Amino acid sequence: xxxxxxxxxxxxxxxxxxxxxxxxxxxxxxxxxxxxxxxxxxxxxxxxxxxxxxxxxxxxxxxxxxxxxxxxxxxxxxxxxxxxxxxxxxxxxxxxxxxxxxxxxxxxxxxxxxxxxxxxxxxxxxxxxxxxxxxxxxxxxxxxxxxxxxxxxxxxxxxxxxxxxxxxxxxxxxxxxxxxxx
Amino acid sequence: xxxxxxxxxxxxxxxxxxxxxxxxxxxxxxxxxxxxxxxxxxxxxxxxxxxxxxxxxxxxxxxxxxxxxxxxxxxxxxxxxxxxxxxxxxxxxxxxxxxxxxxxxxxxxxxxxxxxxxxxxxxxxxxxxxxxxxxxxxxxxxxxxxxxxxxxxxxxxxxxxxxxxxxxxxxxxxxxxxxxxxxxxxxxxxxxxxxxxxxxxxxxxxxxxxxxxxxxxxxxxxxxxxxxxxxxxxxxxxxxxxxxxxxxxxxxxxxxxxxxxxxxxxxxxx
Numbered sequence: 001x002x003x004x005x006x007x008x009x010x011x012x013x014x015x016x017x018x019x020x021x022x023x024x025x026x027x028x029x030x031x032x033x034x035x036x037x038x039x040x041x042x043x044x045x046x047x048x049x050x051x052x053x054x055x056x057x058x059x060x061x062x063x064x065x066x067x068x069x070x071x072x073x074x075x076x077x078x079x080x081x082x083x084x085x086x087x088x089x090x091x092x093x094x095x096x097x098x099x100x101x102x103x104x105x106x107x108x109x110x111x112x113x114x115x116x117x118x119x120x121x122x123x124x125x126x127x128x129x130x131x132x133x134x135x136x137x138x139x140x141x142x143x144x145x146x147x148x149x150x151x152x153x154x155x156x157x158x159x160x161x162x163x164x165x166x167x168x169x170x171x172x173x174x175x176x177x178x179x180x181x182x
Numbered sequence: 183x184x185x186x187x188x189x190x191x192x193x194x195x196x197x198x199x200x201x202x203x204x205x206x207x208x209x210x211x212x213x214x215x216x217x218x219x220x221x222x223x224x225x226x227x228x229x230x231x232x233x234x235x236x237x238x239x240x241x242x243x244x245x246x247x248x249x250x251x252x253x254x255x256x257x258x259x260x261x262x263x264x265x266x267x268x269x270x271x272x273x274x275x276x277x278x279x280x281x282x283x284x285x286x287x288x289x290x291x292x293x294x295x296x297x298x299x300x301x302x303x304x305x306x307x308x309x310x311x312x313x314x315x316x317x318x319x320x321x322x323x324x325x326x327x328x329x330x331x332x333x334x335x336x337x338x339x340x341x342x343x344x345x346x347x348x349x350x351x352x353x354x355x356x357x358x359x360x361x362x363x364x365x366x367x368x369x370x371x372x373x374x375x376x377x378x379x380x381x382x383x384x385x386x387x388x389x390x391x392x393x394x395x396x397x398x399x400x401x402x403x404x405x406x407x408x409x410x411x412x413x414x415x416x417x418x419x420x421x422x423x424x425x426x427x428x429x430x431x432x433x434x435x436x437x438x439x440x441x442x443x444x445x446x447x448x449x450x451x452x
Contacts (some may be wrong), residue, residue: 133403
């Protein structure tokens, strides 16, 4: 599945797309060095300073990514979404949102499929909101904002996800009679 | 025993799918009663993550064995880790494959299934290599944008004055949070970039209210991803979810910073 031609074309498109932004920044720097070398040097020094600041947390992010990839599989994560009813369903779905990895658009088709199988809008919204909690990025967040802030924000983000879930559940009609009500 | 066969159609006369992740259906057969059901494969259209969706489907259907034409090593590993046996290289119709299975022609190719991994299980070398590769790939994906953001911050620091920043973020809690939420809703990408941008904005003297709203909406509100969310989850769902997330992110930002200040105040007094 990962070695066919369409996948490879998609990969090339992705590389081009992700490389476009940093490449355009390099072009801007090139122009700046030609037009305003002093300012360009100042900008480059400033960027270097930011890089130095984030290097250690970035390394820790990689280590955490490795640990999560080793112990958490996407197939297992997906199994949590919409499992159980009431509080248990909410907790499992929120957990799935927190531990889910990868870009959000990769999850949309699966969420659609789960909804067609009866998972309610409330739980889908809770899953999406809890993606704001990123365990593997905690070192970077703590490095910038301190652990007290990160702890408070994490708690309120999880609580807020319940609010989002409740509002979405109340405002968006369920299509299926099998939907979970929480 | 429940057998899932990747197929190009919904009945037993359908041809066995060449590729597990891209087959139109999974025909799930009870080998004792021969009763079957055909489940559409959500990944059949070939979008990103097709293989993993078929894997999730097979696991959720509690099958014991999967028969298919071809399957990636990643998908095999996921199924095997869940105690599901996989047999590839099959062709013909679903009925023909079942016939071969009933005659016992396929059993000789089927090995002993690895038991699902338990919590205390040792980390095997293959899983470690796979995890390193996945992490390196994820890291490599976030790195180009992160480098771009850091380079952009350098330009920002060299050219943008504090006065300009303060003309937008005036120090008004509600307005600052609103602007932060707007910025986070427009920008997209790995949230690590929101921390770096937020951290730099703090250095400029922008309030933590604004930065917190930016960090929350960066992930929970996505104007860039909105079309994709509308297509897959419906217009009303996508619009309501994003609107509610936007409003609540401002409330969460304000509550978070107020609580943080209270705690800091208590610690300071203590």
